[in-house]
Structures are given as C-alpha cells and as structure tokens.
Amino acid sequence: MTATPGKPYSPSVRDTLTLLALPLVVALALPAAFAGGGTRRWFGGRAESQRAEAQAAKDAAAAAFYELDTAQRDLRISIETITAVDDSPAARRVVADFEALGRRIDEASQQYIEAVDAHDLDRDELEASVAAHARTELTKAKDELANVKRELDRFGDSLGPLIGKAETQLARLAPAVERARQGLLAASNALDAVRESGLRADDLAARLAALAPELTKLNQGAGQHGVPETLERAERVAREAEGVRVEAERLPEKAAEIDHRLVSLRTRAQALTTRAGQVDPVLSELRRRFTAACWQDLQHVPDQAGENVRQAELKLKEAQSARDAQRWPDATALLSTVRALLNTTDESVSAAGDRLRRLNAVQKDPQQEIDRTRFAIRDAQRLAMTGRNTPDPRQARPLDEAVARLDRAITTLEGRHPDYWHFLTETEAVRQSVARVVAQIREERGGVH
Structure with a gap:
C-alpha cells in the first residue's frame, strides 16, 4: 500500500495481497490431499477451532487492507484533480492532510503485514494458544485498518466543494x-x-x-x-x-470606405476653396458698413482658410499613398486629420457670412433682439417668484444684474456708429446668465417647474 502519490509498493505489501487468494487455494487442495493418501496431524478440536478463527480474522484483515488500499487509490485521483486546477492555500492544506493520512495508512498497513508475517496458520502442530494469539493480532490489525479507512472516508467527504470546483474547470x-x-x-x-x-x-x-x-x-x-x-x-x-x-x-468594406472618404474629402476641399474665396467680399462689406469692432477678429479668415485647405490637400495625397500601400491605420489617421482641418475651415468661413447676416438683421431691427432677451429675463423672474412672496437673493441678484446689463447694451446702439456686434454678444451673454439661474432654480425644486 502506498502512503503518498508515486511511492512504490514494498515487496511485503505485494506478498500480502497474494495471501488474499490463499483460503480458496487451500480449499481446492484439501480434497486432493485426502484422495492422494496424504496425512495431517491434528491436535484436537480446540486447536482446529482456534486455527479456523485465526484464519477468519486473517481473511477479515486482508479484506480491510484491500478496502483501505482501494479507497486510498481512489482518493489520490481526487487529490490529483484538485492540485491540477487549484493552487490555493485550501488546496495545499488538502495535500498536506492527505500526506498525513498516508503516514497513518502506512503505519496501519505495516501493523497488518507484521501480523500476517508473524503467524503461519497452515503450519502443522499449530498450538491453540498460538492460533488464539494470531487471531488477536490480526483482529487488532483489522480494526486499525478499519479506523483509518473511516478517517479516510471522512476526509474524502470534506473534499466535495474543492472537487466540484476542480471538475468544473476541467x-x-x-x-x-x-x-x-x-x-x-x-x-x-x-x-x-x-x-x-x-x-x-x-x-x-x-x-x-x-x-x-x-x-x-x-x-x-x-x-x-x-x-x-x-x-x-x-x-x-x-x-x-x-x-x-x-x-x-x-x-x-474598410478599403471601400476609405476610397469613398478620399473622394468625398477631395470634393469638400474643392468646395471650401471656392467658399474661402468669397470671404474677402464679405469682409469688404463689413468694413464698409460697420465699425472695426464688428469685423476685425475675422481678418485672418481668408489666409487661414487657404492654408488649411492646402494642408488638407497635402494630407489627402499622403492618405492616398497609404491606401495604395494598404497601410490602413495610417490612411484612416490621415483622413481624420483632413476632416478636422476642413471642419475648422468650414466654421471660420461660415462665421464671416453669419456675422454679416446677424449684423444686417440687428441693424435693421434691434428691437427683436431686445425683446427676445427681455422675455428670457421676465420668464426667469416669474419662475423665481413661483410659490414665494419675496425672491431668493441668490436668484434675484443675477437677474437684476441681467436687466442692468441689457440696458447698458441698448445704450451702445446710440450714436452715429453703433457697435452692433458688441450689442449682440452682450445680449447673448445676458441670456446665458439667465439660463443658468433658471437651471439652478429647477435643480433646487427637483425639476417640477
């Protein structure tokens, strides 16, 4: 019997396993012995009775030995299953406990082997006392083997969760x-x-x-x-x-998409080149009709737009080369750069035309912008007073400041050369400050209003 995985059987263990077959061999040989005229010396019924009891004890011990050996082998498979999957402290403790049990098994097995080796129950002239002593020793060995087997069984039962986890992973x-x-x-x-x-x-x-x-x-x-x-x-x-x-x-699909983007961005770059050429006439009209404050921040747009388009066209050529070489990540990155350049150009070119449109509108009818801003302020004031007799100073103060700021913006329209752009940026700023107050009120009231 082995105490630890991989330890070979000792010769005495293999000899002992051979003894399991002896009762059957003896039973088969007895009739032939009588038939052939062989004799055996018998020493009375008591001695033979003791011999029989000792042989029964020996058979029981051999059976216990075999059961323990089988249980140990089966459990070793379970231990190997756990250790193949699990290297946790719990798994390492299981290995240590199994090795300790192996030492207990070795001790019980050695006791059994020594008891078997010490008594030849087939010897002629076997005294009753010797047979009785053999029976006692063999019974004691059998009981110890059974005790260790019970310990092994309890240990095996405790491995359920670890074995389940290991088998799941396997x-x-x-x-x-x-x-x-x-x-x-x-x-x-x-x-x-x-x-x-x-x-x-x-x-x-x-x-x-x-x-x-x-x-x-x-x-x-x-x-x-x-x-x-x-x-x-x-x-x-x-x-x-x-x-x-x-x-x-x-x-x-990606290659086709890149090809499509190359064509699309080339077309867009060409269109922006045309639009960029229209910025100068817009600036000329702005200079002619409005004060410098209304257009001076746009003077760089034509040059910057032209430079951006040139950079975009250069990157488009690089992207085409990357696509031809099937360097897909490079082509994708370059096309993203082209798109960003064209987006910036589009915004700046559009800003000039949008500026002229807004200035034309406010020059023609500034009252529309004033009414729009006052409506936003009054709406915020009504909200601030809802459910209150007096406004909260945290909300009333910025709304009062918004009224005053609008009044100051209106005064900039007086005179021979009104600064319409300052007026527009101020009214926009007033509406933004009012919107922040409204958002604060609604947040504090849980979004009811």
Whole structure:
C-alpha cells in the first residue's frame, strides 16, 4: 500500500495481497490431499477451532487492507484533480492532510503485514494458544485498518466543494481549447479569403502569427502548463483570433470606405476653396458698413482658410499613398486629420457670412433682439417668484444684474456708429446668465417647474 502519490509498493505489501487468494487455494487442495493418501496431524478440536478463527480474522484483515488500499487509490485521483486546477492555500492544506493520512495508512498497513508475517496458520502442530494469539493480532490489525479507512472516508467527504470546483474547470478545459483552435482556423481562412481579393492584410497576418506560440502551448496540454493557465490562454487566443477574423472579413468594406472618404474629402476641399474665396467680399462689406469692432477678429479668415485647405490637400495625397500601400491605420489617421482641418475651415468661413447676416438683421431691427432677451429675463423672474412672496437673493441678484446689463447694451446702439456686434454678444451673454439661474432654480425644486 502506498502512503503518498508515486511511492512504490514494498515487496511485503505485494506478498500480502497474494495471501488474499490463499483460503480458496487451500480449499481446492484439501480434497486432493485426502484422495492422494496424504496425512495431517491434528491436535484436537480446540486447536482446529482456534486455527479456523485465526484464519477468519486473517481473511477479515486482508479484506480491510484491500478496502483501505482501494479507497486510498481512489482518493489520490481526487487529490490529483484538485492540485491540477487549484493552487490555493485550501488546496495545499488538502495535500498536506492527505500526506498525513498516508503516514497513518502506512503505519496501519505495516501493523497488518507484521501480523500476517508473524503467524503461519497452515503450519502443522499449530498450538491453540498460538492460533488464539494470531487471531488477536490480526483482529487488532483489522480494526486499525478499519479506523483509518473511516478517517479516510471522512476526509474524502470534506473534499466535495474543492472537487466540484476542480471538475468544473476541467470540464471547461477541452471545449475552451477547441474553441481556440477553431478560432485560429477561422481567422486563417478569413485572411486567405482577403488575400485572394487582392488585399495584403499584413498587420492582421502578423497578429495571427504572434498567436502560433500560444497554440503550441495549448497543444502541449494542461499537464505541462497547468489547468488555470491553459484555460486563460485558450480564452485569450480565442478572443484575439476572433478579433483578427472580424477585422479580416471587414477589410474589403474598410478599403471601400476609405476610397469613398478620399473622394468625398477631395470634393469638400474643392468646395471650401471656392467658399474661402468669397470671404474677402464679405469682409469688404463689413468694413464698409460697420465699425472695426464688428469685423476685425475675422481678418485672418481668408489666409487661414487657404492654408488649411492646402494642408488638407497635402494630407489627402499622403492618405492616398497609404491606401495604395494598404497601410490602413495610417490612411484612416490621415483622413481624420483632413476632416478636422476642413471642419475648422468650414466654421471660420461660415462665421464671416453669419456675422454679416446677424449684423444686417440687428441693424435693421434691434428691437427683436431686445425683446427676445427681455422675455428670457421676465420668464426667469416669474419662475423665481413661483410659490414665494419675496425672491431668493441668490436668484434675484443675477437677474437684476441681467436687466442692468441689457440696458447698458441698448445704450451702445446710440450714436452715429453703433457697435452692433458688441450689442449682440452682450445680449447673448445676458441670456446665458439667465439660463443658468433658471437651471439652478429647477435643480433646487427637483425639476417640477
């Protein structure tokens, strides 16, 4: 019997296991002995009775020994299952406890073996006292084996949660590894299909090649790399392979999208070149009809717009080169830069025309802007007084300041050269300050009003 995993049987243990078959052999041999005329010296009924009882004790001890050996072997499989998956302190304690039980098993087994070796129950002239002593020793050995077996059973029962956890992980292992393999195969097939369409997909091929060492480790198995590590590796490989597959399948669509964006952004750049050329006439009219404060911040727009368009066209050429070389990330990044440049240009060019439109409107009828702002203030004042006899100073003060600020803005329209742009920016600022007061009131009242 082995006490710890991997320890070989001693010769005496194997000899003892052989003894299990002896009662049957003896039973078969007795009739032949009588038939052949063999004789045996018998020393009375009491001696033979003691011999029989000792033999029964020996058989019972052998059965107990076999049961304990079988239980130990079965439990060792469970321990190995746990240690293959779990390296937690609880699992390490289980191993230590099993080794301690192994030492107890060795001691009980040695006691049994010594009892068997010490008494030859088939010896002629076996005295009754010797047989009785043998029976006592063998019964004692059997009882000790049974006691240790009960300890082993209790220990095995306590392993339920750890074994369940380990078996769950082991059950996940094979499917996870198979998913990883299938994922790599699908990614490889997707890359082959892309290449057949004329796209190289070098970056995706490099990512897939980087997974080859991981596949080698998966093929080497959990016995070499551990179950938790193998599970984590399989899940990661499957995830990364899936990413390669998805990107490979989308690559033709991405190439078509980049081609479309190249055409679209070229067209937009050309349109902005035309629009940028219209800023100078707008500025000329602004200079002629309004004060410098109304247009001086827009003087840089024509030059800046032209420079932005030139930069955009340069980046478009670089993006086209990247696309032709199938450097997809570079092409995408360059097109994003072009878009940002054109967006900025669009905003600045639009600002000049928008400025002229707003100044024309306020010059023609400033009262509309005044009424709009006063309405916002009065609406906020009504809200501040709802459910109150006197306004909250935290809200009344900024609203009073908004009234005063509007009045000051109106006075800037007086005189020979009104600053309409200052008036417009002031009324916009007043409405924003009023909106902040309204938001504060509604937040404090839980959004009821």
